[in-house]
Amino acid sequence: MSIRTTESRPVRVLLIALALGFMALFLVMPLAAVFTEALRKGWDAYWEALKEPDAWSAIRLTLITAAVAVPLNLVFGVAAAWAVAKFDFKGKSFLITLIDLPFSVSPVVAGLIYVLVFGAQGWLGPWLAEHDIRIVFAVPGIILATIFVTFPFIARELIPLMQAQGNDEEQAAQVLGASGWQTFWYVTLPNIKWGLIYGVILCNARAMGEFGAVSVVSGHIRGQTNTMPLHVEILYNEYQSVAAFAVASLLALLALVTLAIKSVVEWQQSREREATASLPPEKPMARAVPGHATSPV
């Protein structure tokens, strides 16, 4: 008699049905509702809602915000991962905790802290007013709040990956006479490429979709300081349901594209891992965790 380490068929079918039922109810239906609500009055109404100038300026602002926030956090993420993963120093685990901090701060609190620094009654408020610089309730505040909420994404993806890969290859490159930049470009970067892409797309999804933090610092000036999620809120509160869901459907598409790229990246990573696993076990490679899966977007 062989040992059975799985459940009987009826139990299996029941568990699969329960899991899929739960996901259909909580994940698939909300997603489907976005598109059906957006198309409730047909394609013409849908296009009309998207062609509106305020919708366009919201889309533009969202793209600008992500275009500034993501590269800045990318540079930070690579620098932080290099320092943390390649070297030992005192207070390293505390530094990692601090890098994680923005993940656990409520988005509303994240927005508030920038109001306290740059707002009219804030630390720099009087100085900024004197020099006629607007940060809060203007575009720079929106970008800053977005940088804060997406701060850990790329660093959090790269640190475990680079730690698992160790320093051997970089040290070999150094011994062979490569400069620091050459070592990074030709040795490290190819190794962390998939983790990097993974971090960037998750960071981008959150940057484009952030609501709470941006809502506090935006000031909600139509056509000027409204990002797409804020525009969705305004339309929704004005009972323009079709228009709200039309803009929301673009964000839902962004989410679907993000998930698709993420799946491709994970698939590539596991393929490369299998390729290295099939090599002779001369140097046992530490298993690189594909996309630190618990980072919240």
Next chain:
Amino acid sequence: MTTATLPAGAAPASAARPRRRVLPGFHLTLGYTLFYLGLIVLIPLSALLFKTFTLTWPQFWEAVTGPRVMASYRLTFGASLIAALVNVVAGLLVAWVLVRYSFPGKKIVDALVDLPFALPTAVAGISLTALLAGNGWIGQYLEPLGIQLAFQPAGVVIALIFIGLPFVVRTVQPVLEDAEKELEEAAMCLGATRWQTFTKVIFPTIAPALLTGFAMAFARAVGEYGSVIFIAGNVPMVSEITPLIIIGKLEQYDYAGATAVATVMLGISFILLLVIDALQGWQRRRSGDLA
């Protein structure tokens, strides 16, 4: 805070270190990391604490324990707790099915688990509201039964279940994948039933991961704003979450009050962050012991 004023690369001289580092770039990258961390995270967060310290203790206490604020804590923490508990059960079920069984479309289901990470919270909020409102796909069947979920505290719980699901699935999934089948086989050989094997062998292995996932889902739920405000109804004392209290105080230019409540929220986030760190350490040691 002094770290923030250090220019990139101006960390303490390397002469103080006994041994030359092999790889370059330590001072540059660590210096930049501390500079950017200080600028974006630490200085603005310290502004919150400084603002709080300008309040006297009675002012602070009154701001954070007013009846409306207390009601919001009850709702925020109560709903987050219920949602995280539901997520532990549902997340374990989904992770189990994804790791142990095969069925058509499994890869798509696996990818879909991350939807709450990728879908902007405001979109999730209006979409869940549309589903559960009286004329929505789900709401229309519940209304004749006298059940109303939207614009009620129950709606808050539903939005938080949506937000928290991936945390539990994604922490439990890798542990289940790594769990050694030999242990289960041994248990079966020794005459354990499948249920005994699950409760006595499998469950203890995944318990730390489940607890970590629970804490992460709970921490995220406590701070959540976007998906909740559309579905909550936002009635003071009944369905008003704590982040909304902060927004409300800000809109009335009550900066001190908003800051006081925000400081309480920040303190709780920080405690939860430390708890999650400790849980993850426990989990790593646990899987290290088994390996």
